[in-house]
Amino acid sequence: MRGDGSVLTKGAQARARIISVAxxxxxxxxxxxxxxxxIAAAAEMQPASVYYHFESKEELLWAVWEKGGLELLDRVNDAIAGKTDPWQRIETACIAHTTGLLDWRRANQALFVMPPWHYPESIKTRVISLRDEYEKIFIGLIDDLPLRKGIDRRYLRLTIIGALSWSLFWFKKERDTPASIAxxxxxxxxxxxxxxx
Amino acid sequence: MRGDGSVLTKGAQARARIISVAxxxxxxxxxxxxxxxxIAAAAEMQPASVYYHFESKEELLWAVWEKGGLELLDRVNDAIAGKTDPWQRIETACIAHTTGLLDWRRANQALFVMPPWHYPESIKTRVISLRDEYEKIFIGLIDDLPLRKGIDRRYLRLTIIGALSWSLFWFKKERDTPASIAxxxxxxxxxxxxxxx
DNA sequence: GTAATAATCTAACGAACGTTCGACAAATTA
DNA sequence: TAATTTGTCGAACGTTCGTTAGATTATTAC
Structure with a gap:
């Protein structure tokens, strides 16, 4: 805590504002x-000032990505924290996943979900490892499900995440809600x- | 047919070559x-020459999109043409869809599948209408399926197409084949x- | 209060971009 | 063969981009 009552330094505030508008x-x-x-204009500063906080546009992209990913991770973890029934846990996680994508931080939709096909290797690896960590939640949840014989759990996970995430492309808020989709x-x-x- | 035995004019050949490299x-x-x-370099011509065939980069994008979309449409229609059993028809269509995306014309993966969020309205509407036409195939196939009571056929269609198409993001040809995924x-x-x- | 550090500013550089212009060559038509 | 259309070319225009250098102001530490 700082003298003026704020919890962040001026620099940290500016950094957060830049990430948010970006x-x-x-x-x-x-x-x-x-x-x-x-981006600078939206953050109400000069372009050069952005470079005091981020050394390149790509590093800024990564910061946006990381924030969105960690937020979604927390959101899903929080949602399943209290539950014990396996089917209830996976349903809760699916709702949190879909809500997080569609509602909550619209800005991260394409960014967190899409593969960084056209981005440099340095960012690609970081994004992939963040995604892997996220998928681990679902691996665990699906491991606990009592499934019919012969169900491949990997395909099941990819089917669930795929079907849910694809709603990014057809979701219309007049017609559906994220929870009902899930x-x-x-x-x-x-x-x-x-x-x- | 032309005098030299070729079936396309010189212009049509150049146009096709540009679309292909693009x-x-x-x-x-x-x-x-x-x-x-x-693009011009890959097509072995000067940048200015490309503009003789396409009036802008965006029109070239649309040409690429249209080619890929129509090819996928034909592919799926051909695949189901002979079959009559509803389950066999949808399975065949799913295999053709996945194969088309993953194998056949890799270039159109992101283009045909992804929504043109950041592209101008003129192209967006054309892409959407092409996608709609494509989805009509699946609407018909799913209408013919004998389903459990209470299954929403729209959600089912979106689930199928979503789960299949999401394989774009995790497909590794060392591990899976498009047909086995479907x-x-x-x-x-x-x-x-x-x-x- | 003064020195040091953190943050922002103005100004610009160099490169790449989509696109256009007008001349020229190749192919077709009359 | 002459006239016309079709296709390609070299050269450039005007703009925008990511980024940097250096001066300047605000904040913190002693």
């Missing part, structure tokens, strides 16, 4: 579409779809 | 990352996963 602009206009000048998808998966089975 | 470069480096100079995912969905159901 988050918004990267998502709205894409990484290439959002210039450092745009519930419906999980229910389809859980019970199967074939009338004859 | 397809590759857009996918490898992204739309912004691939410059008109890169089969496994469909089998999970068909029978359900809960041991108790």
């Amino acid at each position: 988050e918004t602009l990267f998502n709205k206009q894409g990484f290439d579409g959002a210039s450092m000048r745009d 519930k419906q998808i999980l229910s389809i998966l859980r019970g199967g779809i074939d009338a004859a089975v | 397809e590759t470069l857009f996918n490898k480096q992204g739309f912004d990352g691939a410059s008109m100079r890169d 089969k496994q995912i469909l089998s999970i969905l068909r029978g359900g996963i809960d041991a108790a159901v």
Whole structure:
């Protein structure tokens, strides 16, 4: 705690503000579409000042990515913290995942979810390791599920995460809610779809 | 047919060559990352010559998109043409879809699948209408399936396409094949996963 | 109060970008 | 063969980009 009552230094505040506006602009206009000048203007400073806090545009991208990833990680972990029933745990996690993507921090949608195909190796590895850590949650949750014989747990995980995350591309807030999407998808998966089975 | 035995005019050949190299470069480096100079060099011509065939970079993008979309459309339609059993039809279509994305025209992966969030309205509407036409195939196939009571066919379609398409982000050709991915995912969905159901 | 450090500023550099212009060559048509 | 269209070219225009250098102001430490 500082003398004026604030908890962050001026520098840390500026850093957070830059990450926040960059988050918004990267998502709205894409990484290439959002210039450092745009970001600086939105953060109400000069372009050069941004470089006092981040040494390059790519490092700023990573900061945005990391913030979004850790937030989603926390969100899902918090959601399942109290539950014990395996099916309830996975449903809660799915709802948190979908809500986090669709509602909560819209800015991180494309960034956290999309693979950084066109970005430099240094960032790619960091993003992938963050994603891996995130997927570990689901690996654990799915391990605890009592499944039909013959179900490949890896395919199941990829199916769940894929189906949920794909909602990024068709979600319309007038029609669906993140929670209902997660519930419906999980229910389809859980019970199967074939009338004859 | 022309005098020299070729079936295309010189212009049409050049156009096709440009689309082909642009397809590759857009996918490898992204739309912004691939410059008109890169594309022209790969097509073995001067940048200015590209503008004789396409009036802008965005129109070239659309041409790439359209080619990939129509090819995938044809691929899926051809695959289901002979089949009559509803489950066999959807499985065949899923395999064709996944194979088309993962194997066949790698260049169109991100382009056809990803929403053109950051692209101008004129292109966005054309891409969306192409995607809609493609999804109509799956709407028809799913309408014909004998499903358990209470299954929402729209959610089911989005789940199937989402789970399959998400494989773009984790597919490793050393480990999976497009056909096995499609089969496994469909089998999970068909029978359900809960041991108790 | 004074020195040191942290943060922001103005100004600009060099490179890359999409695109255009006008001349020139190749192919087609009459 | 002459006229016309089709396709390609070299050269450049104007703009925007990420980034940097150096001066200047605010904040902190002694």
